[in-house]
Amino acid sequence: MKKFQDYKDEIYTCSRCGLCQSVCPVFLATGKETTVSRGFFSTLMGVVKGHLKFNKKLRKNIDMCLTCNKCNAFCPSGIDASKIITAARAECMGYIPLWKKLILRVFYSKMFLHLSGYIRLYRFLPVLDFCKAGRILHEFLTPFVQYKPQKPLKKSNLRVVIFPGCINKYFNSSSLNAMKMLFEKQGIEYIIPDFECCTMPAYSAGDLEGFRDFALKNLKLIPSDIDYVIFDCASCKKAFALYPEFLQGDEKALAEGIFAKCKHINEFLVDFDFDLPNSDGSVAYHKPCHLDCFDETQELIKKSGLDLVPVQESCCGSGGLFFIENFTISNSLAQKRAQEITDANVDTVITDCPLCRLGLIKGGVLSDCNIKVRQLTELLIKPFK
Amino acid sequence: MTNTLVVKKFEKLLGKDNVLSEKEDCYPYAFDVVEQGLDVKIPDIVVLPETKEQVQEIVKFASKEGIPIVARGAGTNQAGSCIPVKNGIVMHFSKMNKIISIDENNLNCTVQPGVIVGQIQSEVEKRGLFFPPDPSNLAVSTIGGAIAQSASGSRHFKYGGTRDYVIDLEVVTSDGEIIHTSSKTPKNVAGYNLTQLFVGSEGTLGIITEATLKLIPKPESRRVMLAFFDDLKDSAMAVESIIRHRLQPSVIDMMDDKTIYTIEEFSKSGIFKPAEACLIIEVDGTQASVDDQMTRISAVCQEHHVSEIKVAQNQSETDKIWFARRQAFSAVTRLNFDVVAEDLVVPTDRLVDMVHKIQELSLKYNIIIAIMGHSGDGNLHPHFSLDLRDQDQKQRFELAEREMLDYATSLGGTITGEHGVGTVKRAHMHLVNEEPNLRFMRMIKNIFDPKNIFNPDKIL
Numbered sequence: 106m107k108k109f110q111d112y113k114d115e116i117y118t119c120s121r122c123g124l125c126q127s128v129c130p131v132f133l134a135t136g137k138e139t140t141v142s143r144g145f146f147s148t149l150m151g152v153v154k155g156h157l158k159f160n161k162k163l164r165k166n167i168d169m170c171l172t173c174n175k176c177n178a179f180c181p182s183g184i185d186a187s188k189i190i191t192a193a194r195a196e197c198m199g200y201i202p203l204w205k206k207l208i209l210r211v212f213y214s215k216m217f218l219h220l221s222g223y224i225r226l227y228r229f230l231p232v233l234d235f236c237k238a239g240r241i242l243h244e245f246l247t248p249f250v251q252y253k254p255q256k257p258l259k260k261s262n263l264r265v266v267i268f269p270g271c272i273n274k275y276f277n278s279s280s281l282n283a284m285k286m287l288f289e290k291q292g293i294e295y296i297i298p299d300f301e302c303c304t305m306p307a308y309s310a311g312d313l314e315g316f317r318d319f320a321l322k323n324l325k326l327i328p329s330d331i332d333y334v335i336f337d338c339a340s341c342k343k344a345f346a347l348y349p350e351f352l353q354g355d356e357k358a359l360a361e362g363i364f365a366k367c368k369h370i371n372e373f374l375v376d377f378d379f380d381l382p383n384s385d386g387s388v389a390y391h392k393p394c395h396l397d398c399f400d401e402t403q404e405l406i407k408k409s410g411l412d413l414v415p416v417q418e419s420c421c422g423s424g425g426l427f428f429i430e431n432f433t434i435s436n437s438l439a440q441k442r443a444q445e446i447t448d449a450n451v452d453t454v455i456t457d458c459p460l461c462r463l464g465l466i467k468g469g470v471l472s473d474c475n476i477k478v479r480q481l482t483e484l485l486i487k488p489f490k
Numbered sequence: 491m492t493n494t495l496v497v498k499k500f501e502k503l504l505g506k507d508n509v510l511s512e513k514e515d516c517y518p519y520a521f522d523v524v525e526q527g528l529d530v531k532i533p534d535i536v537v538l539p540e541t542k543e544q545v546q547e548i549v550k551f552a553s554k555e556g557i558p559i560v561a562r563g564a565g566t567n568q569a570g571s572c573i574p575v576k577n578g579i580v581m582h583f584s585k586m587n588k589i590i591s592i593d594e595n596n597l598n599c600t601v602q603p604g605v606i607v608g609q610i611q612s613e614v615e616k617r618g619l620f621f622p623p624d625p626s627n628l629a630v631s632t633i634g635g636a637i638a639q640s641a642s643g644s645r646h647f648k649y650g651g652t653r654d655y656v657i658d659l660e661v662v663t664s665d666g667e668i669i670h671t672s673s674k675t676p677k678n679v680a681g682y683n684l685t686q687l688f689v690g691s692e693g694t695l696g697i698i699t700e701a702t703l704k705l706i707p708k709p710e711s712r713r714v715m716l717a718f719f720d721d722l723k724d725s726a727m728a729v730e731s732i733i734r735h736r737l738q739p740s741v742i743d744m745m746d747d748k749t750i751y752t753i754e755e756f757s758k759s760g761i762f763k764p765a766e767a768c769l770i771i772e773v774d775g776t777q778a779s780v781d782d783q784m785t786r787i788s789a790v791c792q793e794h795h796v797s798e799i800k801v802a803q804n805q806s807e808t809d810k811i812w813f814a815r816r817q818a819f820s821a822v823t824r825l826n827f828d829v830v831a832e833d834l835v836v837p838t839d840r841l842v843d844m845v846h847k848i849q850e851l852s853l854k855y856n857i858i859i860a861i862m863g864h865s866g867d868g869n870l871h872p873h874f875s876l877d878l879r880d881q882d883q884k885q886r887f888e889l890a891e892r893e894m895l896d897y898a899t900s901l902g903g904t905i906t907g908e909h910g911v912g913t914v915k916r917a918h919m920h921l922v923n924e925e926p927n928l929r930f931m932r933m934i935k936n937i938f939d940p941k942n943i944f945n946p947d948k949i950l
């Protein structure tokens with residue numbers, strides 16, 4: 106696991122050409138040099154040079170990065186901004202606000218996550234129903250697909266583990282229901298161990314020790330004889346990709362072995378050339394920043410008969426805990442995104458990350474655009490009757 | 491006034507969100523592209539104005555108190571022009587970023603200084619119009635910065651640079667007055683050319699708050715080709731030859747082997763193959779003339795032992811070529827930690843000599859120099875690739891640089907063609923300016939900015 110100090114040279118490599126300004130969603134919203142990769146590198150170089158010290162204010166500034174890595178996608182110097190910023194955050198965990206400590210330390214325990222499931226009781230607070238926050242919650246928590254056991258249409262020898270992710274587990278299992286039903290249709294046996302959170306939010310916040318602890322717990326829950334581990338959330342899969350970096354010896358080997366079996370559901374469905382009944386309607390796809398199978402996803406959408414309308418890539422404004430901490434910026438990004446999607450004139454926008462889903466719903470409600478937000482799995486199961 | 495009071499005053503004027511004063515917030519504003527080592531000058535306050543009236547108020551106040559103001563666009567100039575060497579105020583224009591009007595009948599557009607050059611281009615192109623100035627970083631460079639730095643780019647060869655497209659500027663002067671340097675008409679000779687005085691003034695004479703730019707019709711068709719050579723000098727000879735044949739491509743850019751390697755390394759375009767040299771040639775005009783010019787240029791390249799010619803087959807290939815070419819500066823960091831771009835200009839018929847000299851210096855001082863540039867204009871950007879933290883390398887670089895500039899000047903060339911003087915070429919100004927020149931420049935600075943508050947210690 107590389108520490109902040111190990112990135113000294115990489116930070117110094119930034120030529121300050123400033124090209125990251127053209128893609129950074131946060132910079133486009135704030136217009137400030139303090140909120141774009143070049144500015145972060147100047148700041149972190151300042152720490153290296155001894156001009157600045159890690160403190161509360163500096164921590165707050167480097168928390169203004171979504172770690173979406175859009176800048177890394179083309180950085181001519183090839184600098185991996187999100188890794189460096191995460192390492193810097195790890196270095197100043199002592200300066201995070203109390204609410205964040207609470208979220209990271211307490212809420213990750215399953216008991217609290219179970220309790221947070223009671224958020225659904227918001228329905229009994231009648232005022233919420235009428236306000237925008239209520240509408241966002243309602244949209245976010247209402248399952249679109251209800252689970253019904255399915256008769257297999259064919260036989261398969263595959264055995265898979267589903268990694269459901271916290272949203273599916275505790276808030277809205279619609280996408281999980283869809284996945285289960287898709288597997289049952291294809292005769293695939295699946296198991297769902299009682300996983301912890303993938304801890305990606307902890308990773309983004311720089312709580313790397315927490316991340317490693319949870320990594321091990323999760324990895325040990327996966328039986329060795331299964332064929333694949335399936336995800337419907339781009340970020341959960343990204344966490345598994347990162348696990349090996351935080352482990353050593355046998356544990357590292359275990360993590361690598363398991364990651365070789367990890368597949369996003371979209372990738373899985375394309376690779377195995379499943380029969381899917383035709384869907385219709387026009388959709389846009391919102392690409393989550395952690396998605397590693399964009400090509401396959403587009404292929405799957407086209408294959409399913411849906412009409413894929415291209416929209417420019419941009420940000421939903423959620424990103425880890427960013428949407429809580431930088432509420433106003435997050436809202437403005439979400440609204441802008443919702444507008445772009447409305448302008449594309451589609452029935453539905455699809456995405457593969459629950460936080461993106463939240464961002465898109467929020468943007469839609471706040472800017473009064475009527476957009477439907479779904480995970481692809483939910484649309485794929487629909488035409489099976 | 492104490493700093494806290496100034497901050498309060500500005501917050502009242504601009505809103506809390508548009509004033510930064512904590513060290514952590516101001517620190518990133520100490521930099522542009524130029525590496526500063528350990529001695530960093532941090533601004534005391536950063537302001538992000540949204541209106542010209544706010545700019546006026548800040549200037550009036552700073553003038554009264556004698557506080558320096560450094561205007562900042564995208565902070566991408568390569569001359570150290572944005573470094574707040576005397577601390578003070580940095581005025582960041584990212585929030586004055588609106589295109590005010592595009593006048594299709596009169597072929598001009600009026601913009602705020604923080605508008606991105608690339609955005610102006612794409613907006614006017616939607617209307618069949620064209621704004622040719624194209625600094626390589628047009629995706630981020632602001633128009634205010636491009637004007638103040640007199641930036642140009644690859645298409646300068648045919649179309650000229652930013653300076654040739656500015657017809658009127660609105661400027662806040664050092665006493666807080668607003669002036670218009672000309673009229674919005676394409677012609678106006680009623681008096682001295684104040685507009686051109688502000689173009690390239692690097693923020694040392696006044697603050698630009700609005701600019702009216704000339705537009706021209708967009709060429710019907712455009713095509714890009716790559717000509718690969720086994721010898722850099724052959725490519726330089728081909729450039730001279732294209733000019734002698736009275737051909738007029740819009741771009742003739744040159745790249746050496748190291749440049750080709752680094753841009754392909756980061757862009758993975760699959761288009762740039764390893765070679766000693768490559769010319770990027772763009773031709774535009776009517777379809778028929780584009781075809782004709784391409785054929786004739788290819789023939790000229792053949793005469794100079796071109797090893798391969800590749801013509802971009804579609805828009806996606808063209809975009810890939812330009813994207814890779816435009817990031818060539820920072821891609822050089824693939825070779826070593828720092829990159830320093832020179833910007834010399836020589837008469838085009840001395841290009842071969844200059845290229846030869848650069849290669850010689852690279853050997854003599856044992857330092858990597860990646861050569862690229864707008865060869866059609868004799869404008870070369872030798873990129874030094876090194877680690878400036880190493881004193882020995884730094885010294886060798888300084889010696890090589892000095893020798894390079896001396897040589898360019900001796901050929902009848904100059905030390906900067908488009909990047910500007912800023913802090914980095916200040917010490918070399920005398921190479922291309924005799925004392926009377928410098929005296930007049932100092933007098934001009936003194937007339938416009940008697941208290942020396944606008945970007946002090948730059949250029950002169």
Ligand SMILES: Cc1cc2nc3c(=O)[nH]c(=O)nc-3n(C[C@H](O)[C@H](O)[C@H](O)COP(=O)(O)OP(=O)(O)OC[C@H]3O[C@@H](n4cnc5c(N)ncnc54)[C@H](O)[C@@H]3O)c2cc1C
Pocket residue numbers: 121122123522523560561562563564565566567568571572583603624625626627630631632633634635636637638639640641642643644691692693694696697698699816817819820908909945
């Ligand atoms: C990768 C890369 C490629 C480049 N390629 C080219 C190229 O091909 N051709 C070229 O000519 N240059 C090039 N440059 C240099 C740079 O792009 C230009 O100088 C650029 O146009 C500066 O724009 P900016 O918005 O970054 O200005 P800044 O760097 O922010 O400012 C430049 C100067 O303008 C002043 N200024 C800014 N705004 C105002 C204002 N409103 N009023 C008064 N003064 C103001 C500043 O004080 C400063 O002195 C390149 C730079 C990089 C990093």
